[in-house]
Amino acid sequence: MRQRRRAGVQKLVFWVFLIIGVGIGSLMAINHIFLGVALFIVLTAVGWILSSAIQVADQWEKAIVLRLGKFKALAGPGVFFMIPFIDSVPAWIDQRIITTQFTAEQTLTKDTVPVNVDAVVFWMVWDAEKAALEVADFASSVSWAAQTALRDLIGSTMLEDLLSSREDIDHQLKKLMDTRTEPWGITIQNVQIRDISIPRSLEDAMSRAAQAERERNARAILGQAEQQVAESFVAAAEMYARHPAALQLRALNILYEGLKEKASMIVVPSSLADAANLGSLLGTVAAEKLIEHNLQDGQSATEGMMTR
Incomplete structure (x- = not known):
C-alpha cells in the first residue's frame, strides 16, 4: 500500500511537469523550435528529479534516511523531501504494535518432563533508528529471542x-525478553502463553493424582466436622455432669415432645420416672389430649345440627 501511494505521488508530479513542458514547449516551438524542444526536455527532467525527491510516510511509520550511506535523519510521517542520487531510504519502520506467535516443542522442564508450549508476544518499535541500525531483521530477531527465552524459562x-x-x-517471560530486545529499540508490551501440551501418559497420571488429592481433602473436611461434633458432645456431657437438673429437664423435654406429637409407647426406667416426676407430665399431656378431643367432638356436633 505504501509503495503504491509513493508511486502515485511520484507519477502525479512527473505528469504535471510533463504536461507543463509539452504546453510551454509547443508554444515556444512556434517561433523557435529548438528552444521549445530544449525547454520541454528541461521541464521533463525537472519533473523526473522532483518526483524521485518526494517521499510519503504513513502516520504509523518512520523512514530511515541515509546520505551517501551514512545515517542522516528519521523522516515522517507525511511528505518529506530527499536530495536525488545522494539521499536514500533503505528501511521503513512500522511503529504499531505487532503480534508474533512462537512455540517451544519438546522442551524439558526442570523436572525433566517434555512439554509443547504455544505463546504470543505483543511488541513495538519505540526507537526506529536502533531497530534499523543495530539489527539486520528486527522482526525475525524478536521471534527467535522469544523462542529462546521461552525455552530457557521452561528449563x-x-x-x-x-x-x-x-x-x-508470562511476567517473567516479558521481563526476560525486554532485556534482550531493549538494545534494538524494541519494547515488549505483553506475552501470553496460550497452550501447554504434555504427554498423554502423564495426563492420565496427573488426573489420577488430582482425583486422589480431592478425595483426601474431602476426607479431611469430613474428619474435621466429626471432630467438631464430638467436641460439642463432650462439652454438653461435661455441662450435664455438672448440672444434673439440666439433664433431667432435657430428658423431660424429649419425652414431652414425643408424647405431644403422636400417641407413642415409651419405656422409661423407674428411677428416671421417679426423679423426673413423669406422672404429672403424662397427666398434663393426657389432659391436653382430652380437651383437644372434646373440642373436636363439639365442633362436629355443631356442624351436624347446622346441616339438619
Missing part, C-alpha cells in the same frame, strides 16, 4: 509451576 521451571502459575510465567 528452569517445574511442571506444576508451569501449569498453575501462567501469569507469573
